[in-house]
Amino acid sequence: MTKQTVLALYDDKAAAHQVLEELRAAGYGSEFSVSGDGSSSAATSGGATASGASSGSSLFSSVSRDLGAPASRTSSLTRLGVPESEAQVYSEAVRRGGVLLIGQVDDSHTSEVLEIIERHHPVDADERAELYRQGGWTSYDASAADYDETAAAEERSRYSSGLSAAASSLRGVDAGGIGTRRGIDSDREEVIPVVEESLRVGKREVERGSVRVRTRIIETPVEETVSLRDETINVERRAVSRDVADLPADAFRERTIEVTETDEEAVVAKSARVVEEVVVRKDVTEEAHTIRDTVRRTEVEVEDSRTDVAGKRPLSDRDLDRSDI
Template sequence: MPHDDARAYAEGVRRGHALIAVRCNDDEVDRVVDILDDDDVLDLDERQDAWRSEGWSHQDSGVADLGGTATTSAGMLGSGLTEGSAIRDHESLQDDRLYAQSRSSDGDEVIPVAEEELHVGKREVSHGRVRIRSHVTERPVEEQVSLREERVSVERRPAEGTLRAGSVNDGDLFRERTIEMEERAEEAVVSKEARVVEEVVVRKDADQRTQTVSDTVRKTEVEVDDDRSAGISRTGTTDKSR
């Protein structure tokens, strides 16, 4: 960096501005410059003219050497930060802005005292499921039953005794007659009856239990060392509600 530019940057830092130095590749220079231009970058030439009108010269400032082999893009921001030299990257600058917003107009420095609170919620998760499926199976069975069966038989045999001599009334011997006899038999008849022998009941019970959740929370501790008196040292905050 040229010495004149380095002295101008050093003077800007001395007056309370912040110097942002970015190391990047050559193909990223335009993007870095665009980002810096959108972030309240001071016009260094205009500032130098104003400083010269107040009696400032290049010899009044120290030289800041950025060094490095990669392409360097620097910008001077105009936000009211603490006096003294500072080279910050873009991320740390965002944190500094939070502190700068908390600063009052009379130059007071404000340290935010933060404390984390633990909030415990609930969510439902699956621990598995129970599936009950019914299906029909068949098995062979046997039963014994006694069946009655009738048979008709026709037999011819010789007549004996008085039947051989005929009847007193011969007309009965030549009377036409018909004799019918029916054969009957029993057969097995199968019928089935369904009856409930057991029940499977599926229910879901819910229990309440208390679980202790352990974690850590952060809290800002402020230490005050006052060398003006007897060296009082205090730890903690005075306002417990903050």
């Protein structure tokens, strides 16, 4: 049965390990490992994707090890069939503190595995690459140092939004591997951004095609029948023998007779008339279209387990809405 290589990228280490636990519960945990969190436990990386079949478990194990070495990250991913451009994005994300979940699964189980991975909102690799480029990034630099925990936390805060970003910044890493919640120092504060999307609808012109009207001249043969007169002058001599007395008295005189020959010829005249008109115009109509979409906003729930003491009371949701908080 063909094996599929599955990749998913997470900013939140705890989320990656939670995915791994669910994969283990579903019977796939032994086929996955996490790279990029300083350990080599089961987990996954980036907006979940499945590439083509790989060549075997030995190659997969080698790639999992190589992801821990900056110089071999990109090449190890391309050996699994990941395109060079995507491999560089994944490598850069790991360098900046991201966690890459990588594993192999039979192609008949790929859909089930991806469903588990997507439930924990992996990073969209294309969106993250665009954010990197907006910040001036062009390609993965294997010689650049990996981010430490402080720099990685700042990176997660910069690119993440909503409660997931705030939660990731509140999670520390202990020797046990899975992130544990830590307290807030007395001289520090943690900020949870409340994000709300708004919908803006505009218009743009889109060319849908054109109508071309072209005129050309067509010559059609026509014919008419007309009767033409043709005159012909004939001069002939006839031998006769009769008495000159029958002729007039001035028979001996000089004279000239001129006869004009006339023919008729056809004269053609043409006239033009408008027999039809082709009118080209554009009719414009306006229709009201309803645009439906969804906008997101962050909701913050506060659970206060403090006991009431004299002069103080637990913080309520109403207190959260006050401008002085």
